[in-house]
Each structure stands twice: as C-alpha cells, then as structure tokens.
Amino acid sequence: MALLAIQDLTIALPPGADRPLAAEEVSLEVSPKEIVCIVGESGSGKSLTAHAVMGLLPGRVAATAGSILFDGTDLLREPPDVLRRRRGRDIAMIFQDPMAALNPVLTIGSQVTEQIRAHEDISEAAALKRAADLLAEMGLKDVATLLKAYPHQLSGGQRQRVMIAIALSLGPRLLIADEPTTALDVTTQAQILKLIRRLQAEREMSVLFITHDFGVVADMADKVVVMRHGRVVESGTTSRVLGEPAHSYTRALIAAVPKGDRYLPVPADSAPLVAVKNLTKRFRRGGVFSRAPQVTAVDGVSLTLRRGETLGVVGESGSGKSTLARCVIRLLDPDGGEVRLEEADIAHMKEKSLRPLRRRIQMVFQDPFSSLNPRETVADILIAGPKSFGEDVQEAKARASEMLRLVGLNPQTMHRFPHEFSGGQRQRIGLARALMLKPDVLIADEPVSALDVTVQAQVLKLLDEVRQQMNLAMLFITHDMRVAAEVCHRVMVMRQGKVVEEGLTRDIFTAPASDYTRALLAAIPGHGAL
Amino acid sequence: MRFAARFFSRPTSLFGFVVFAVIVVIALAAPLLFAHGPMAIVGMPLLPPGSPGLAAGSDVIGRDMAAGLAYGARISLLIGIASTCCSVGIGVLLGAVAGYYGGLVDDLLMQITEFFQIIPSFMLAMVLVAFLQPSLSSTVIGITLITWPQVARVVRGQFLSLRSREFVEAARVLGMSDARIIFTQVLPNALPPIVVVSSMMVGYAILTESALSFLGLGDPDLLSWGTMIGSSRVAMWVAWWTTVLPGVCIMVTVLALNFIGDGLNDALNPRRGR
Numbered sequence: 001m002a003l004l005a006i007q008d009l010t011i012a013l014p015p016g017a018d019r020p021l022a023a024e025e026v027s028l029e030v031s032p033k034e035i036v037c038i039v040g041e042s043g044s045g046k047s048l049t050a051h052a053v054m055g056l057l058p059g060r061v062a063a064t065a066g067s068i069l070f071d072g073t074d075l076l077r078e079p080p081d082v083l084r085r086r087r088g089r090d091i092a093m094i095f096q097d098p099m100a101a102l103n104p105v106l107t108i109g110s111q112v113t114e115q116i117r118a119h120e121d122i123s124e125a126a127a128l129k130r131a132a133d134l135l136a137e138m139g140l141k142d143v144a145t146l147l148k149a150y151p152h153q154l155s156g157g158q159r160q161r162v163m164i165a166i167a168l169s170l171g172p173r174l175l176i177a178d179e180p181t182t183a184l185d186v187t188t189q190a191q192i193l194k195l196i197r198r199l200q201a202e203r204e205m206s207v208l209f210i211t212h213d214f215g216v217v218a219d220m221a222d223k224v225v226v227m228r229h230g231r232v233v234e235s236g237t238t239s240r241v242l243g244e245p246a247h248s249y250t251r252a253l254i255a256a257v258p259k260g261d262r263y264l265p266v267p268a269d270s271a272p273l274v275a276v277k278n279l280t281k282r283f284r285r286g287g288v289f290s291r292a293p294q295v296t297a298v299d300g301v302s303l304t305l306r307r308g309e310t311l312g313v314v315g316e317s318g319s320g321k322s323t324l325a326r327c328v329i330r331l332l333d334p335d336g337g338e339v340r341l342e343e344a345d346i347a348h349m350k351e352k353s354l355r356p357l358r359r360r361i362q363m364v365f366q367d368p369f370s371s372l373n374p375r376e377t378v379a380d381i382l383i384a385g386p387k388s389f390g391e392d393v394q395e396a397k398a399r400a401s402e403m404l405r406l407v408g409l410n411p412q413t414m415h416r417f418p419h420e421f422s423g424g425q426r427q428r429i430g431l432a433r434a435l436m437l438k439p440d441v442l443i444a445d446e447p448v449s450a451l452d453v454t455v456q457a458q459v460l461k462l463l464d465e466v467r468q469q470m471n472l473a474m475l476f477i478t479h480d481m482r483v484a485a486e487v488c489h490r491v492m493v494m495r496q497g498k499v500v501e502e503g504l505t506r507d508i509f510t511a512p513a514s515d516y517t518r519a520l521l522a523a524i525p526g527h528g529a530l
Numbered sequence: 531m532r533f534a535a536r537f538f539s540r541p542t543s544l545f546g547f548v549v550f551a552v553i554v555v556i557a558l559a560a561p562l563l564f565a566h567g568p569m570a571i572v573g574m575p576l577l578p579p580g581s582p583g584l585a586a587g588s589d590v591i592g593r594d595m596a597a598g599l600a601y602g603a604r605i606s607l608l609i610g611i612a613s614t615c616c617s618v619g620i621g622v623l624l625g626a627v628a629g630y631y632g633g634l635v636d637d638l639l640m641q642i643t644e645f646f647q648i649i650p651s652f653m654l655a656m657v658l659v660a661f662l663q664p665s666l667s668s669t670v671i672g673i674t675l676i677t678w679p680q681v682a683r684v685v686r687g688q689f690l691s692l693r694s695r696e697f698v699e700a701a702r703v704l705g706m707s708d709a710r711i712i713f714t715q716v717l718p719n720a721l722p723p724i725v726v727v728s729s730m731m732v733g734y735a736i737l738t739e740s741a742l743s744f745l746g747l748g749d750p751d752l753l754s755w756g757t758m759i760g761s762s763r764v765a766m767w768v769a770w771w772t773t774v775l776p777g778v779c780i781m782v783t784v785l786a787l788n789f790i791g792d793g794l795n796d797a798l799n800p801r802r803g804r
Contacts, residue, residue, distance in 0.1 A: 374719065385705065388706040
C-alpha cells in the first residue's frame with residue numbers, strides 16, 4: 001500500500017490570481033522506501049501540491065476537493081492540532097533557501113534541539129547529544145563547534161545539511177524536499193543529492209522531491225510525476241518517462257535540457273577585439289576606514305575575445321566571474337591590469353572619455369525582474385541608450401521596433417510596461433536594449449539562470465542567432481556547464497578569482513586538464529543519463 | 531486609475547481628502563467670503579458663536595473669528611506647503627547624492643544630516659526665527675531647516691537599495707550621465723515613500739508654525755491659527771471659542787493630512803506579488 005496517496009487534489013487560488021486553480025485533480029502515490037520526483041516549470045503547481053501535504057498552504061489558498069491519504073488517514077480532514085503533531089514526526093520538509101529557513105539569531109544547536117524537544121520530553125543534554133549525532137550522520141565535521149555556530153557562519157551546503165538534520169530529527173517516514181538544491185553550487189548540489197539518497201536508503205524513508213531539473217530527476221527518482229499548469233501530464237517510472245516519454249510536453253522538457261554534447265565549430269582566427277591582461281579587482285570588506293582584509297575577487301585574469309565568438313566564463317558562486325564581467329564593461333573599476341578594446345585601454349579610463357566607447361560594449365543582465373526599470377515603458381527603455389548618445393528619438397523608435405522584431409517580440413507591445421511581460425520576454429527586451437546601440441561586444445551575465453528550462457533553450461538560441469547575425473563578440477558568464485557547452489566556442493573555468501583552465505569547449509568537456517573542471521563536470525546532475 | 535481606486539477605497543483617506551479639499555477651498559475663497567479681512571474690528575469683543583453676522587463669534591478685540599479662521603487657513607497651508615517643498619527639495623537632492631554615490635560623499639552628507647538631527651529641532655527653529663526677525667519667510671526657513679534631514683534619510687535609504695538594481699547598471703552601460711540616471715531612473719522608483727513623508731510633513735509644518743506663532747514668533751502682520759490661540763489665551767476661561775476653534779482647525783487639518791499620508795502609503799505600496 002502507498003504511504004502517501006494524493007487523489008484528485010484540487011487547490012484553489014484566491015480571486016484575482018492568474019488562474020483559478022493551482023492544482024487540478026492531481027493524483028500521485030509515494031510507496032514506502034521510494035523517491036518520487038514532481039517535475040515541472042514555474043507555475044506548474046508542483047510546490048503548492050507538496051505544501052498541501054504538509055498543511056502549509058499560504059493564506060487564501062485552499063484545497064477544495066480530493067484527498068491526501070497518509071498511511072490511510074486523510075490529512076485534509078484531520079484537525080489542525082493533530083496535523084501539527086504529525087509535522088516533523090511523520091512528515092518532514094526541507095526548502096530551497098536554507099538561510100531563510102534558519103533563524104539567524106539562534107545557534108545551530110538550539111535550532112536542532114528545539115524540534116526534538118517540541119515533540120519529545122527529554123532533557124537538554126540528551127537533546128544536544130541527539131543533535132550532535134544527527135549532524136554527524138549528515139556528514140558534517142567538527143560537530144561540537146557547529147552546534148555553537150550561527151547560521152551566517154555556515155556555507156550554503158552546511159546550512160542545507162543542518163536543515164535536513166532538523167527535518168530528520170524525529171525519524172519521519174516521509175521527507176518532502178522542495179527544490180532543496182536549487183540555490184546551491186553544482187558540486188554542493190551533487191553532495192546534497194547523494195546525502196539525501198544515502199539517508200533515504202539507510203532510514204528506509206519515502207521522499208517526495210520537487211524539482212525543475214530533469215538532471216536531478218535522472219539522479220534521484222524511482223518514479224516521476226510531470227506537472228504543467230496544475231495538472232499531471234505524465235507519470236511513471238524514471239527509466240520509462242526519461243526513456244520513452246509519452247506526452248509531448250515531457251518530450252519538450254527533456255529536449256530543452258542542455259545536454260552539453262553539441263559543440264559549436266571553432267571560429268576562424270582573427271585579431272582579438274577585446275584583450276584583457278592581468279586584470280585584478282580587490283574588494284574591501286566594510287567601510288572606507290575598515291581594517292578588514294581585502295578580498296581579491298579577480299586575480300590576474302587574462303582573456304581574448306574575437307568577433308563572432310562566444311567565450312564562456314564558468315565558475316561557482318564566489319569564483320569572480322561576475323566581477324570580471326563588471327570590470328570589463330567598467331561597472332566596476334579594476335585595481336590592476338588592462339582591458340583593451342582594440343587599441344584603447346579602458347580599464348583605467350576616466351568616465352568622461354569612456355562614455356563614447358560605452359556603446360561598443362553592452363550587457364544582458366541576470367534578473368529579468370530588476371534589470372528593467374518598472375516605471376518606464378518598453379519604448380522608453382529601448383530608446384534610452386540612443387537618447388543618451390544624442391540620437392534622434394524618432395529614428396531610435398523605428399530601430400526599437402526593428403530590434404523587438406529581431407528578438408521575437410511584437411513591436412506593438414512597445415508602449416507596455418515591463419510587468420506585463422513574462423520572464424523570458426523580459427530577457428528578450430533586455431537583449432533588445434543592449435542591441436539598440438549596435439555594440440561590438442555583448443556581455444551576458446547569467447542571462448538564462450532565472451528562466452524555466454524551455455524558455456532558457458529559446459533565449460540561448462536567440463542569443464546565438466543574434467551573435468551570428470550582428471557578428472558580436474560575446475562574453476557569456478554562467479554557473480551551468482551544460483549551458484556553456486550549448487553556446488560557447490571557448491570556455492574559461494574560474495575558481496576563487498583565478499583561471500583554472502581555458503580552451504575550446506570540446507576540449508574542456510571531453511578532456512579536462514584540471515581536477516576542478518573534472519569535478520564540475522562530474523557534478524552535473526543527470527550526468528550521462530539524459 | 532487603479533491607484534485612485536486603491537486610495538479612495540480606504541474610508542479614512544477619503545475623509546482626509548474631502549476635509550483637506552474643503553479647507554483649501556475655504557482658504558482660497560477667504561477674500562470673497564470675508565471682504566472686511568481678518569484684522570478689521572467688526573463688533574463687541576468676545577461675542578459667542580452664532581451672534582448676528584458672526585458665525586464663529588468675535589475675539590478679544592472684536593475681530594470676526596470666522597474671517598480669522600478662513601484667512602488663518604491661507605497662512606497655515608502656505609507655510610505648510612512652502613516649507614515642505616523646500617525641505618523635500620533639499621532632502622531629495624542631498625539624500626539622492628549620498629545614496630547614489632555612497633562612500634565618502636555619503637559619510638560626509640550623513641554627518642551633516644545627523645548634526646541637524648541631534649539638535650532639539652523646535653529650539654533650533656525658534657532661535658532661527660527670532661534671529662532672522664519673525665516673518666513668513668523666516669518661519670519657512672526655520673521649518674525647512676528642521677525637517678529636511680528626515681527627507682534626506684528616507685531618500686538616501688531608497689537610493690542605496692535601488693542603485694544596485696540591474697536597471698541602474700544597465701543605464702550606466704548605456705552611457706547615461708549620473709544626473710540623468712538619478713533623476714530619470716532612480717528617483718521615479720523612490721517616489722512613493724517621498725510622497726508619503728511629504729504629506730505627513732505638511733501637517734508637521736502647520737503644527738510647528740502654530741507653535742511658533744503661539745509664542746509670538748509668527749509674522750506680526752499676518753493672522754494664523756497659532757497667532758489666534760496665542761493672542762486669545764487670556765480669554766480661554768471666559769470665551770472658549772477663541773482658542774478652541776482655531777485649535778480644532780489645526781487638529782482637523784493635520785489629521786486629514788495624516789490620513790492622506792496613510793492612504794498614499796497603502797495605495798503606493800500594494801503588497802505586490804510577482
């Protein structure tokens with residue numbers, strides 16, 4: 001018999017939401033000792049379905065029909081205080097952002113013991129002992145120090161391990177994991193996924209795992225449930241769904257996952273357009289008079305970029321890849337080294353002499369929400385650049401509609417505001433803005449990391465088309481090796497401000513020279529399975 | 531349109547808006563309603579409200595109270611709005627520069643701001659008005675001087691958080707000048723809290739002006755609500771209306787402005803979901 005059986009669950013959204021139902025007649029089963037993945041894009045209702053199991057639906061969202069049977073009892077019809085006692089004891093949950101889920105002013109020790117002592121009548125010393133054992137079980141080292149530490153002193157991976165320890169402290173039979181590795185670096189993600197698999201096997205738990213990443217599905221799941229717009233479109237064993245997807249949407253999702261197996265042809269050799277030499281950027285922690293040690297974010301990095309070529313800069317968080325991009329485009333002032341745009345060294349140029357050169361290097365930003373001014377219409381956003389270079393407004397407007405068409409948007413939507421567009425469309429607007437000045441160099445800083453996988457594939461394709469059409473030199477910053485493989489001719493791997501290795505994409509992927517690159521490649525979820 | 535609907539859906543902001551509108555109309559229409567002006571002696575002193583021709587009675591020297599209240603509204607509103615405009619102007623400029631550039635500029639400007647904030651503000655205004663000779667403009671200067679730091683702080687906070695947003699970086703990449711970025715990109719996004727602080731500040735300025743006038747530091751040629759209370763305080767026990775009526779006017783006006791401020795705060799900051 002299934003441990004968890006969701007039957008025809010319907011969840012209603014409050015009036016005024018973008019659709020009436022978050023989930024519609026959702027049915028799924030989780031058997032004992034089984035890992036089931038719910039996979040879907042944003043807005044598919046996967047997360048709310050999982051929250052409904054925990055009885056944690058937000059304010060005006062409610063389950064209106066169906067049942068959630070846990071071990072035979074319907075959780076939807078259970079009194080709140082009974083359900084409350086179940087949480088943690090029978091069913092536990094971990095979340096995407098472990099920093100937000102931990103209380104910043106309490107020690108790790110008190111947060112782990114709090115859960116235990118809320119459910120069981122044991123002494124503080126006994127609870128601490130249990131907490132220490134749990135943290136050790138999570139593979140954490142130096143547990144005694146850790147118990148006295150505060151959340152901000154831990155790394156993201158450590159925090160997630162602590163969250164898992166808290167979730168498992170009472171030995172639940174079902175663990176619900178809501179995108180638990182989405183905010184983590186790829187190597188950390190691989191470790192956490194491994195940990196969850198190990199704990200599941202050792203403790204003979206069931207796991208309901210929510211994710212948007214088919215790579216994670218391939219690594220984790222026994223069974224898969226694919227959701228779209230609040231409905232289950234397909235479910236079955238992992239090997240069946242991944243091997244012979246029955247539904248066209250599942251096929252589209254799997255096809256959109258960047259595989260890292262197609263490599264762009266090597267571009268013809270030509271004189272470099274951009275040449276960065278020994279670029280260094282240090283940050284001082286704290287104020288101007290602070291004596292805290294400086295952090296070298298970019299440490300003697302050199303690179304060249306030719307016309308029509310994409311150079312990928314890959315690295316985990318803190319590798320300095322974004323700082324490098326911001327130094328090249330002079331949003332930050334480098335401390336040392338040079339950035340040559342053909343003949344001119346722009347690294348230390350004064351803003352005034354730099355301004356005319358700015359139009360030659362443009363940028364596409366990461367966050368589709370904060371990269372467009374919410375108070376300006378798309379037309380105003382697009383003509384801002386030409387206007388600041390004193391171009392004719394009518395001419396700029398004509399070019400704006402041309403650019404919107406180029407990035408696949410209807411020019412008629414020009415008078416709308418950014419919030420009327422979806423994330424993918426906003427990234428297109430951001431790209432159109434960068435292209436308005438007809439740049440030679442385009443810097444793309446994680447341009448697809450905030451997008452769903454199908455939208456991501458479209459935007460990547462567009463970027464590559466635009467690069468070809470306008471013969472751009474592109475510097476592509478990403479944390480995702482698979483994405484880099486998709487659009488880059490050459491790849492540079494960075495770690496802690498330094499270049500680990502650089503080469504043609506194919507060489508880096510098939511014959512990496514450094515251990516670090518090998519580790520990065522091995523950590524890609526679904527490595528080899530898709 | 532949706533903004534107006536949100537604003538007026540709150541009964542208190544509707545009330546505040548209507549009351550404030552009535553006060554503005556009375557202030558504007560004062561010369562038409564009371565051709566004789568507020569200073570003219572029109573009858574016996576201390577006639578109670580409802581006496582023939584004197585809806586609000588007369589004051590200690592026989593002036594028309596109703597005319598005084600209507601003309602007083604002109605002075606109170608003028609000073610309230612003028613000093614708020616000045617202090618918002620200064621506060622926005624300094625706050626924007628401090629927040630946008632950060633670093634040393636920010637440290638320096640915030641030290642200056644703090645200097646004004648640690649001095650007891652009303653004392654500063656009193657000393658300054660006394661020093662400059664009481665007049666309309668010295669009152670405005672005094673009030674501006676004690677209120678701008680609050681605006682500067684709010685604006686600085688907004689700029690600090692907005693300047694790291696990617697659309698501001700995008701504007702720099704597009705070659706926009708700093709002044710252009712500050713005024714066309716960042717400031718429009720920082721407006722809601724500035725509007726809220728300003729509406730509350732008009733009320734605060736009216737209160738401060740009344741207090742200064744009560745102490746005899748108002749313009750001697752003009753009659754404001756504060757002056758009326760100050761000059762009638764000796765008659766408080768025999769003729770309540772001479773002090774209570776202008777007091778009620780001050781209270782209602784400031785209350786209306788606070789309601790408007792609260793309403794604007796809610797209407798401009800809807801709990802936006804993504």
